[in-house]
Amino acid sequence: MASNKHNQFLEGSRAISLTVANIQPDVISAYPITPQTHIVEDLAKFQADGQASYEYLRAESEFAAASIVLGASAAGGRVYSATSSQGLLLMMEVLYNAAGLRLPLVMTIANRAVGAPINIWNDHSDAMAMRDAGWIMLFAENHQEAVDWHVIAYKLAESLNIPVAINVDGFIITHSHENVIIPDKKTIKKYLPAYQPKLGTYLNSQQAITLGGFFTPEHYWQEKRQADADLKKSVNTITKAYRHWKKLLPSPIALKPRFDNGLVEYCGPSQPKTLIIAMGSMSGTIKEALRDQNQVGLLKIRSFRPFPGRDIARFAQHCQQLVIMEKATSSGAYGPLYSDVMAHVPQFKGVSSNHIVGLGGHDISVKIIHNIIKSSRQAGLRFW
Amino acid sequence: MGKYQNHHLTPGHNACAGCGQLSAVQAVMRALTADTILVNATGCLEVTTTAHPQSAWQLPWLHSLFENAAPVASGIKAALKKKKRPTKVVIQAGDGGTYDIGLGLISGMWERGDEILYICYDTESYSNTGIQASGSTPWGANTVTTPTGKNSSGAQQNKKDMMSIALAHGLSYVAQSTAAFPDDISNKVKKALATPGPSYIQILTPCVPGWKIKTDETIKAARLAVQSGLYPLLEYVGGQLSASSINNNFQAQPVDNYLLMQGRYRHLKPKEIAQIQNIADKNLQIYKI
Numbered sequence: 001m002a003s004n005k006h007n008q009f010l011e012g013s014r015a016i017s018l019t020v021a022n023i024q025p026d027v028i029s030a031y032p033i034t035p036q037t038h039i040v041e042d043l044a045k046f047q048a049d050g051q052a053s054y055e056y057l058r059a060e061s062e063f064a065a066a067s068i069v070l071g072a073s074a075a076g077g078r079v080y081s082a083t084s085s086q087g088l089l090l091m092m093e094v095l096y097n098a099a100g101l102r103l104p105l106v107m108t109i110a111n112r113a114v115g116a117p118i119n120i121w122n123d124h125s126d127a128m129a130m131r132d133a134g135w136i137m138l139f140a141e142n143h144q145e146a147v148d149w150h151v152i153a154y155k156l157a158e159s160l161n162i163p164v165a166i167n168v169d170g171f172i173i174t175h176s177h178e179n180v181i182i183p184d185k186k187t188i189k190k191y192l193p194a195y196q197p198k199l200g201t202y203l204n205s206q207q208a209i210t211l212g213g214f215f216t217p218e219h220y221w222q223e224k225r226q227a228d229a230d231l232k233k234s235v236n237t238i239t240k241a242y243r244h245w246k247k248l249l250p251s252p253i254a255l256k257p258r259f260d261n262g263l264v265e266y267c268g269p270s271q272p273k274t275l276i277i278a279m280g281s282m283s284g285t286i287k288e289a290l291r292d293q294n295q296v297g298l299l300k301i302r303s304f305r306p307f308p309g310r311d312i313a314r315f316a317q318h319c320q321q322l323v324i325m326e327k328a329t330s331s332g333a334y335g336p337l338y339s340d341v342m343a344h345v346p347q348f349k350g351v352s353s354n355h356i357v358g359l360g361g362h363d364i365s366v367k368i369i370h371n372i373i374k375s376s377r378q379a380g381l382r383f384w
Numbered sequence: 385m386g387k388y389q390n391h392h393l394t395p396g397h398n399a400c401a402g403c404g405q406l407s408a409v410q411a412v413m414r415a416l417t418a419d420t421i422l423v424n425a426t427g428c429l430e431v432t433t434t435a436h437p438q439s440a441w442q443l444p445w446l447h448s449l450f451e452n453a454a455p456v457a458s459g460i461k462a463a464l465k466k467k468k469r470p471t472k473v474v475i476q477a478g479d480g481g482t483y484d485i486g487l488g489l490i491s492g493m494w495e496r497g498d499e500i501l502y503i504c505y506d507t508e509s510y511s512n513t514g515i516q517a518s519g520s521t522p523w524g525a526n527t528v529t530t531p532t533g534k535n536s537s538g539a540q541q542n543k544k545d546m547m548s549i550a551l552a553h554g555l556s557y558v559a560q561s562t563a564a565f566p567d568d569i570s571n572k573v574k575k576a577l578a579t580p581g582p583s584y585i586q587i588l589t590p591c592v593p594g595w596k597i598k599t600d601e602t603i604k605a606a607r608l609a610v611q612s613g614l615y616p617l618l619e620y621v622g623g624q625l626s627a628s629s630i631n632n633n634f635q636a637q638p639v640d641n642y643l644l645m646q647g648r649y650r651h652l653k654p655k656e657i658a659q660i661q662n663i664a665d666k667n668l669q670i671y672k673i
């Protein structure tokens with residue numbers, strides 16, 4: 001696959017598809033849905049042009065696509081799929097199943113609102129629907145992070161046997177152009193060797209195994225407890241894998257963060273009065289809005305599952321205001337990110353507020369962010 | 385056990401005594417080689433053979449969900465193709481997973497042309513969840529979701545013609561058998577696996593609690609299904625009914641013998657039995673048995 005280590009000006013979807021092709025999966029299957037389409041169209045074309053050697057299976061639904069990559073993964077293949085919104089919801093039963101079977105699926109989610117009302121633009125409602133499925137859930141701020149996450153995702157999935165979803169904001173990342181470095185096959189290979197699961201862990205006639213058997217209460221809860229422990233423990237693997245990768249492929253960043261361990265990134269003063277917590281591409285806009293704010297910092301959540309509760313508690317401890325901005329609701333309760341944050345900051349004595357922004361592609365302007373900061377001495381949940 | 389022994393499914397599963405499905409599975413297993421991967425849909429077969437940490441399976445075996453055995457098998461086949469492993473892939477599912485909830489996904493698999501043998505064990509109801517009606521439940525059958533009552537004499541829909549659906553997908557091998565004919569089952573499985581492309585076999589497997597028969601009546605019921613003409617032994621090769629399916633000297637038994645031994649049909653009045661006799665008579669014409 002033609003690519004190099006130099007900066008290229010690419011569409012986000014193209015950056016992702018080039019990276020996935022260079023990771024060299026064995027089996028890809030997907031079903032079209034806006035705004036994921038460009039990614040899977042590119043991948044089909046690379047194969048048609050003889051530039052890639054994966055099996056590309058056209059599925060008749062997202063449910064089928066997810067099941068196809070599940071089967072391929074159980075047979076020892078490296079797999080990839082991508083979807084959005086309604087497609088992700090249609091996959092849901094398979095997503096829980098893949099995590100329960102400990103299969104290392106990797107999937108891109110081009111984040112989009114969920115209907116009704118039907119809407120094709122970006123928010124995080126789709127991702128939140130799979131929050132409890134048992135997947136590692138990573139969020140990208142920009143094209144380069146999206147590219148990096150895809151390589152790291154395979155490292156995590158294949159070493160931990162936990163499926164990984166990479167969330168990229170629909171249109172904002174998938175359809176916009178940015179400077180980005182695409183790692184070539186050689187660089188990736190150094191980090192991510194060819195996938196060869198151990199005999200006895202996948203479907204192979206040399207050692208027959210039973211995968212997906214029936215678990216009675218006595219065994220079921222233990223299996224679930226183990227999966228939860230492994231997902232929680234993966235915070236250490238993520239930090240290690242992230243740092244290792246950034247050493248191999250350092251990328252120029254506009255604003256050097258004060259702290260970044262792969263799970264969270266902090267930008268702002270060393271002792272912020274107000275701490276904004278957010279995920280995904282809106283972090284870029286928030287950084288822009290904070291240029292003239294010397295008492296406000298941004299803690300960007302890169303990994304939503306596992307949830308970096310310990311890091312959040314450390315940054316939240318000495319602030320007066322916690323401002324949680326998120327692109328999803330949990331109707332009838334606080335937003336999902338807010339609820340998770342608050343569960344991890346029992347020591348926090350200041351004012352916390354929850355701001356639901358960007359639903360269905362509703363613009364998040366610098367002005368809105370300034371207004372949110374102004375309102376932050378008042379607790380509660382507000383829509384913007 | 386002699387010639388009926390096989391090493392792919394060990395004794396010790398916990399299916400009901402006299403289970404027709406498990407006898408048919410044994411016949412299927414005798415036709416498989418060690419280089420076969422099995423994909424199972426949710427249902428009686430999965431539940432009764434895999435109570436963790438035990439398993440009755442000696443072949444690589446995967447169960448994912450109720451409805452997705454077909455695309456899961458497609459994915460397995462794709463990975464095997466990429467890795468140049470010639471392993472065979474066989475799906476086992478019930479009629480609920482086949483006729484109803486999995487149908488669209490089966491169509492997708494057949495459309496892709498993946499070389500996978502799909503076997504449907506047809507109990508004519510959702511056995512595992514307690515004998516609810518499926519698209520395979522025949523007209524007149526009493527199930528818990530098509531109960532008989534003052535205003536109803538059982539299922540009011542006809543059994544879906546799954547064989548024709550398979551044939552419409554252009555499959556090179558499509559066959560039907562019943563649990564009373566283990567050698568026929570084994571032969572058909574071998575033939576299906578030797579035929580390139582996707583293939584489909586459905587096997588009528590009487591369900592003791594579902595059909596309300598005695599535990600020693602499974603084989604008798606499966607034999608009468610054939611002898612009455614309601615469930616003929618069929619085989620289509622390249623879309624054509626094969627000569628082995630045709631028997632011009634066939635002497636059909638009246639459907640009464642088949643129906644009245646089963647509790648699920650015991651409520652039927654003579655007029656209703658005549659209606660089912662019509663189905664059998666039509667079969668005899670269509671299939672020239």
Ligand SMILES: Cc1ncc(C[n+]2csc(CCOP(=O)(O)OP(=O)(O)O)c2C)c(N)n1
Pocket residue numbers: 405426427428429450451477478479480481482505507509510511512513518
């Ligand atoms: C999506 C989904 N819906 C419903 C069920 C519940 N369920 C499990 S097995 C089963 C019936 C299986 O019937 P069939 O496919 O005919 O197989 P059998 O048990 O008769 O062998 C049902 C309804 C399920 N597991 N998944």
